[in-house]
Amino acid sequence: MRKTILAVVLAGIVVALAVKFLQSGEVEKTQLALLREKFSKKEARKKADHSKFQPLQRNFADPREVTATCESCHNLTAEQLTKSNHYNWERPQYVKGRGIVYLGKKNAVNNFCIATTANEKACAKCHVGLGLDEHGKLKTDPANIDCMVCHDTTGSYMKAPEKGGEPVMTLDFTNIAQNVGLPSRSNCGVCHFYGGGGNNVKHGDLEMSMFSPTRDVDVHMGVDGFNMQCIDCHKTKEHNISGKLYSLCSMNRDRVFCEDCHTSAPHEDDILNEHGLKVACQTCHIPVYAKVNATVTHWDWSTAGRFKDGKPYSEEDADGNHIYLSKKGSFVWGKNLKPEYAWFNGTASHYLAGDKVEDPSKPVILNPLNGSYKDESAKIIPVKVHRAKQVFDAGNKIIALPKLFGEAKGSGAFWVDFDWQKAVEIGMKEANLPFSGKIGFVETVSYWPVNHMVSSKDRAVKCEECHTREDSRLDQLRDFYMPGRDYSKPVEYAGIGLVLFALLGVAGHGGLRIFFALRRNRRRG
Amino acid sequence: MKREVLIYKGFERFWHWTQAFLIMFLAFTGFEIHGVYAFLGYREAVRWHNIAAYMFLGLTVFAIFWHLTTGEWKQYLPTVKNLKAYLEFYLFGIFKNAPHPTKKTVLSKLNPLQRLTYLGLKVVIFPMSVFSGLLYMFYRYPTRHGVDWINIGSLEIVAIVHTVAAFLLITFLIVHLYLITTGHTLFSNLRAMITGYEEIEDEEKQGSDAGTNPPKEVQDA
Numbered sequence: 001m002r003k004t005i006l007a008v009v010l011a012g013i014v015v016a017l018a019v020k021f022l023q024s025g026e027v028e029k030t031q032l033a034l035l036r037e038k039f040s041k042k043e044a045r046k047k048a049d050h051s052k053f054q055p056l057q058r059n060f061a062d063p064r065e066v067t068a069t070c071e072s073c074h075n076l077t078a079e080q081l082t083k084s085n086h087y088n089w090e091r092p093q094y095v096k097g098r099g100i101v102y103l104g105k106k107n108a109v110n111n112f113c114i115a116t117t118a119n120e121k122a123c124a125k126c127h128v129g130l131g132l133d134e135h136g137k138l139k140t141d142p143a144n145i146d147c148m149v150c151h152d153t154t155g156s157y158m159k160a161p162e163k164g165g166e167p168v169m170t171l172d173f174t175n176i177a178q179n180v181g182l183p184s185r186s187n188c189g190v191c192h193f194y195g196g197g198g199n200n201v202k203h204g205d206l207e208m209s210m211f212s213p214t215r216d217v218d219v220h221m222g223v224d225g226f227n228m229q230c231i232d233c234h235k236t237k238e239h240n241i242s243g244k245l246y247s248l249c250s251m252n253r254d255r256v257f258c259e260d261c262h263t264s265a266p267h268e269d270d271i272l273n274e275h276g277l278k279v280a281c282q283t284c285h286i287p288v289y290a291k292v293n294a295t296v297t298h299w300d301w302s303t304a305g306r307f308k309d310g311k312p313y314s315e316e317d318a319d320g321n322h323i324y325l326s327k328k329g330s331f332v333w334g335k336n337l338k339p340e341y342a343w344f345n346g347t348a349s350h351y352l353a354g355d356k357v358e359d360p361s362k363p364v365i366l367n368p369l370n371g372s373y374k375d376e377s378a379k380i381i382p383v384k385v386h387r388a389k390q391v392f393d394a395g396n397k398i399i400a401l402p403k404l405f406g407e408a409k410g411s412g413a414f415w416v417d418f419d420w421q422k423a424v425e426i427g428m429k430e431a432n433l434p435f436s437g438k439i440g441f442v443e444t445v446s447y448w449p450v451n452h453m454v455s456s457k458d459r460a461v462k463c464e465e466c467h468t469r470e471d472s473r474l475d476q477l478r479d480f481y482m483p484g485r486d487y488s489k490p491v492e493y494a495g496i497g498l499v500l501f502a503l504l505g506v507a508g509h510g511g512l513r514i515f516f517a518l519r520r521n522r523r524r525g
Numbered sequence: 526m527k528r529e530v531l532i533y534k535g536f537e538r539f540w541h542w543t544q545a546f547l548i549m550f551l552a553f554t555g556f557e558i559h560g561v562y563a564f565l566g567y568r569e570a571v572r573w574h575n576i577a578a579y580m581f582l583g584l585t586v587f588a589i590f591w592h593l594t595t596g597e598w599k600q601y602l603p604t605v606k607n608l609k610a611y612l613e614f615y616l617f618g619i620f621k622n623a624p625h626p627t628k629k630t631v632l633s634k635l636n637p638l639q640r641l642t643y644l645g646l647k648v649v650i651f652p653m654s655v656f657s658g659l660l661y662m663f664y665r666y667p668t669r670h671g672v673d674w675i676n677i678g679s680l681e682i683v684a685i686v687h688t689v690a691a692f693l694l695i696t697f698l699i700v701h702l703y704l705i706t707t708g709h710t711l712f713s714n715l716r717a718m719i720t721g722y723e724e725i726e727d728e729e730k731q732g733s734d735a736g737t738n739p740p741k742e743v744q745d746a
Contacts, residue, residue, distance in 0.1 A: 463567035467567050483560075483684060484558060484559065510706075
């Protein structure tokens with residue numbers, strides 16, 4: 001009887017195991033395999049050949065004529081564009097403690113070139129309009145939208161420097177107009193790769209190597225791989241482009257997530273999937289950023305304005321990065337950087353022009369990212385932290401908005417006259433803010449979440465890079481217990497003490513036994 | 526009269542040695558996960574620690590079943606009888622080559638100190654380790670599957686309890702390994718746990734020296 005029962009139980013186990021193995025043997029297409037299939041098809045990106053369209057069979061001498069012609073067919077575009085943040089340089093955002101504010105390049109303060117106020121003519125090179133006026137006012141005429149900067153596929157369209165957003169007027173607008181199409185990496189990159197006044201100054205993970213990156217630089221966009229374009233992830237509806245950066249946003253909406261394509265359980269290993277509850281994909285899958293060209297990690301405006309032989313000068317490092325510019329001060333650059341890490345629940349706060357700095361002896365965080373371990377919607381994300389020392393109204397305790405760009409000497413702009421006093425006075429007046437006349441410098445910090453330059457999975461951050469007692473990547477995040485890094489000191493000391501006590505005890509006891517045994521033997525012997 | 530008696534049955538020996546191996550393996554991988562050293566690599570250490578944990582759980586289920594069905598669980602009932610004698614033996618007598626206070630029998634193979642220690646191991650340290658270990662592995666699962674009542678906000682307490690249990694087990698292991706040598710001869714205990722047989726005093730002659738009173742019917746047999 002017992003043998004029968006045993007045999008039945010054993011047979012049951014064998015059958016169950018066999019069924020399980022046979023099941024996993026059936027090849028089920030993983031999400032990754034499906035994505036690979038989808039993006040390896042080289043679909044024709046062009047949906048229409050504009051060169052054949054009748055309204056474009058003419059010569060264009062002025063970009064506004066091109067825009068008007070576009071809008072004659074695309075008759076909803078003007079409405080969509082004039083509501084977009086790309087055109088308005090601001091969008092309504094809810095900021096905790098502040099309510100709903102219009103937030104954007106117009107009123108945010110950063111620690112690169114500080115603010116657009118009084119500098120619009122130079123800054124507007126990256127505006128999707130054909131011209132802001134001197135005071136940064138938008139033109140409401142829909143012919144002022146710049147269609148070509150995003151839709152040119154010839155690669156020849158170019159904005160003129162310091163002309164408030166106008167293109168170079170000698171371009172072949174006819175050819176460009178007849179070759180419009182969906183935006184590619186180069187259309188987005190021409191602005192987004194050069195923020196802060198030069199290649200990769202701002203982001204660290206968006207720079208000119210991304211025009212045609214290798215798979216090593218970015219596993220999605222690699223030209224030797226799936227060659228994905230920005231808009232493959234930044235899905236766009238009615239000219240509203242999804243995804244944004246928290247330098248200018250504060251709300252948890254319109255975001256792009258890896259999970260949108262990869263699902264929230266992309267790993268075979270469930271322990272890794274579990275990490276996704278508290279750790280963003282980017283944290284492990286972007287082990288380093290600024291992989292090809294360096295990015296600025298520290299900018300000291302306080303050294304700006306020095307002359308050599310009575311003239312402004314510049315100094316470069318071995319890679320050709322500016323480490324000093326009389327116009328801008330001193331820079332620290334970094335390449336192949338490990339990100340810093342922060343808890344982030346999708347909302348941020350912002351320092352806005354005119355806000356009082358409570359304690360100028362401490363660095364001012366310009367865009368604090370919200371979140372903590374206890375916050376269930378927060379995850380750990382990788383960030384580039386940009387630290388700076390920037391000009392400050394020491395009397396009013398307000399971060400100063402200097403006029404930097406000016407065309408002629410005597411305009412008061414810092415980049416031509418090198419006088420903070422004057423530059424800040426003009427800038428603050430332009431922004432309708434008070435100025436005490438007392439110039440100082442304040443340390444500031446801004447956070448730049450790192451989302452690009454995703455590495456292939458074999459290069460992802462290894463478990464022990466975080467789960468380690470020394471030099472953990474997450475060393476700064478101390479509001480939770482992490483195995484391998486953390487331990488209770490009392491338990492550790494008591495435990496080691498107990499083990500040592502046991503070892504000493506058995507050694508002592510054993511020693512005594514040997515001692516007495518030898519003595520007995522001697523006496524007997 | 527002395528004779529060779531089967532004192533540890535086949536399953537008991539299998540259970541003991543498998544458990545011994547698993548505990549040492551779990552300690553080795555566990556302290557790597559604890560950040561004390563790097564050997565297998567963190568990911569592999571976690572993987573193997575979890576595999577060994579499941580094996581330990583499986584073994585424990587069989588062991589509990591075996592103890593219950595064979596009545597062997599009674600071996601671990603604590604007693605104060607001869608406790609003092611054993612304390613005196615380990616503290617003094619052992620150095621003078623004095624005889625063990627009681628004789629091992631099939632029916633009572635554990636001395637009162639062993640009974641207390643193993644009982645503590647089985648009802649305090651193992652459960653501490655096993656339950657904190659299960660929470661360690663599954664503490665996020667309940668919320669993921671919408672079960673909120675068992676949601677644990679932080680791993681900290683779970684991890685610390687698990688660590689405490691680990692230190693206690695290591696301490697037990699050290700003392701246990703040493704006490705193996707305190708049998709009738711240096712290796713008689715070890716030999717018994719390997720072969721199952723130990724040379725013991727005949728039951729009839731042993732009389733009232735037994736650690737506890739064996740169950741009546743068995744005594745009569």
